[in-house]
Amino acid sequence: MSSNDGWEADRLREDLVVRGFTDDGVRLRGPVLWCPPAHAEVLARVEIKVDERFPFHPPQVRLLDPGALVEVTFHVDRSARRGVSGNLCLWDDIWPADRAPWTEADELLSRIAGWLELTAAGWPGDSVCDLERYLEPDPTTFVLYNAEQLAGLEGHAVHIRAGSTTGTKEIGETPHRLKRRSGRPGFRRADRQLAWVENLGQIHRPVRRWCDIHEVLGERATPVERLVAAGVVNLVLLRYQRGNQQSVLALTVKYTTAGIEVQACESADTSSYTRQMRAGATAALLADVPIAIVGCGAIGSLTADLLYRAGARRLTLIDHERLRPGNVVRHLAGLEQVGAWKSVAVRNCLSTIDPAVDAVQAMPTAISSPDQAIRLLEDHRIVVDATGSARATSMLAFAANTTGADAGKAVFTVCSQRDGDVVRVDRLPARSAETYLPPLPGRDKPNELREQGCGSAVSRTSPIAVAGAAGLACRVVLDELSEASMLPDSVAFVGHPQPEEPFTHVGLVTPKCASRNAVGK
Incomplete structure (x- = not known):
């Protein structure tokens, strides 16, 4: 960090202290005034951490107490530790450090207040489709699917093909008919390593664990859970919509004694429309x-x-x-x-x-x-x-x-x-x-390159x-x-x-x- 960057961080800390924040040398804690819908102004309490990435990266902000009854839903990072709130996602856009709005205390606090007001209002008009950020990631798996065909696969299992690169899995394009083994419990060997496709519809809060998915799917979740428990399905694709945008959440699923564990995979659409965007x-x-x-x-x-x-x-x-x-x-x-x-x-x-x-x-x-x-x-x-x-x-x-x-x-x-x-x-x-440019005469090349044959x-x-x-x-x-x-x-x-x-x-x-x-x- 340059001396100027350090000066910027010190100035922000001092300005926040003036506005009622305490500073223990690492984190600043203090009030943010905001207005819930149809209520008078209230004071929230937040924690702000200015780390070595500042001012090229905004400070980390955690919500300690919203000051009113608010369900925190979207635009918050997954917490690194259970029971601790994640950092607020205040800026989707990237700013050059010399003009970044988070370097000014009033701009930062105003942004936090705006985030609280949008959260309390249910994020009206917001259509960001990023459900992956709220779940544990599976960094080893990359899932490819054809979005134009997924609607016809809802409520069905489909085969998974190995892609051309390591860790890539391609979702099949036709439903797979499951058959139990005759005279014996369980499924055939061919009925393994399958993906299941479902539709969450319009979502109003993120899914952070399987129980959230079960709640949205209702009775439709039961057959999926049985197949996961039987080792038949190990990948689930969930179509969903936020606002006017549609997307797909790809999950690796694993049955444990504590229930179904889920991890989010990076995924991509292979349809002709996406390839031409x-x-x-x-x-x-x-x-x-x-x-x-x-x-x-x-x-x-x-x-x-x-x-x-x-x-x-x-x-x-x-x-x-x-x-x-x-x-x-x-x-x-x-x-x-x-x-x-x-x-x-x-x-x-x-x-x-x-x-x-x-x-x-x-x-x-x-x-x-x-x-x-x-x-x-x-x-x-x-x-x-x-x-x-x-x-x-x-x-x-x-x-x-x-x-x-x-x-x-x-x-x-x-x-x-x-x-x-x-x-x-x-x-x-x-x-x-119209006229043409004049011709450019060629030049003699006494040492021309020649290829054998x-x-x-x-x-x-x-x-x-x-x-x-x-x-x-x-x-x-x-x-x-x-x-x-x-x-x-x-x-x-x-x-x-x-x-x-x-x-x-x-x-x-x-x-x-x-x-x-x-x-x-």
């Missing part, structure tokens, strides 16, 4: 747009990856080459797919992000004729040319200028130049009155520049589909200044930059 605002826009990516090498593979993550599902991947070990350092695919066609390898990678790849086509072929290029553009709204091949690019340009303008289709060529110092994307055909020279473009090119291509595609047309037909990013105008400065370059430079001369 972080895809961005353009996911719906991209979902049904047919997009072809020609060239599934370094730039093409990462472009496909970004578009798929952003919501594109109707992708056609075209490349006639196989993945080589030397490609992997810049490619989406890893060594485990060496030898596969690059287009197939990319599709395999996309399936690990979202298995719904039915509309993703992998074509191990090349664009070999103008007619083929025209048909490709006719079948797709957008074609991304990431081949780095002048021949393929010229055929796609021919197709774009032949059919693209009238049909609302576009080809985007994306490339890396000068070993990745400049990455560039051009739209074909050009919109009316490969006839072509190896580009020195770094993985970082490749990722930048893919990102720029995706931004241009999204701009096209949104019809915003904020980006021009030609755009480049300069990572290292070049001697030729307008590529002399680091940053984004557009035809407007070229025009300004020309006027300046």
Whole structure:
């Protein structure tokens, strides 16, 4: 702790003492004035501990006496010791230390008073779903379930599958029919290691032990308890709702002489909706747009990856080459797919992000004729040319200028130049009155890199520049589909200044930059 941090803590302690708190050097105890519903103001007593994390972390606050009849429910940590109240959860948001409200005594006490008033009112409008925090944790188990299917499993046992990582358990998607062993007590061996699914409905207080769950479920709890006692069920999934939010509490359960012990597991939803929540605002826009990516090498593979993550599902991947070990350092695919066609390898990678790849086509072929290029553009709204091949690019340009303008289709060529110092994307055909950036001449490379068994020279473009090119291509595609047309037909990013105008400065370059430079001369 810096000397300034210590001064902040000392100042807070002194300010609290002025406001009636006692200080034993470790903890401060004192009054907080608050107003219960339909009552006059009362004095609560709290205990405040300012530890070494202050001011980067708020002080720990425990409620000693609320001063009125209040049921403490939500937003309080699980106590480390039985019979001792947990710390109040006063701030869900994180503040920088220099502006943190808990550094001021009045702000801190006002927050405590507000917490008491919300607790007394039953936390109206609160929809935080965090039942795990009120229970003992099971840190070794991570549970995966499909939320879209859980409703149909309520009141049933389901199989548990081992996940792909240690400690991960996947909940089955169909009910399991329990059968007792004929002529003998107990259940079959197949009726072991099962999960049970139930619904708590709208909850108004946390569950802290099995008896709380029994109280909510009522008679529905009895069959579950019998199965736990028989060793059949060792995992329970409880759907519940707070306010307008729904969630799932996953519990490992164990029968003991003292009753059923429960521990909360970290859990996650595997449904398509959840997997798309972080895809961005353009996911719906991209979902049904047919997009072809020609060239599934370094730039093409990462472009496909970004578009798929952003919501594109109707992708056609075209490349006639196989993945080589030397490609992997810049490619989406890893060594485990060496030898596969690059287009197939990319599709395999996309399936690990979202298995719904039915509309993703992998074509191990090349664009070999103008007619083929025209048909490709006719079948797709957008074609991304990431081949780095002048021949393929010229055929796609021919197709774009032949059919693209009238049909609302576009080809985007994306490339890396000068070993990745400049990455560039051009739209074909050009919109009316649009101009392109000037070409950047190639340079002689007397010491070209050569890979054994490969006839072509190896580009020195770094993985970082490749990722930048893919990102720029995706931004241009999204701009096209949104019809915003904020980006021009030609755009480049300069990572290292070049001697030729307008590529002399680091940053984004557009035809407007070229025009300004020309006027300046």
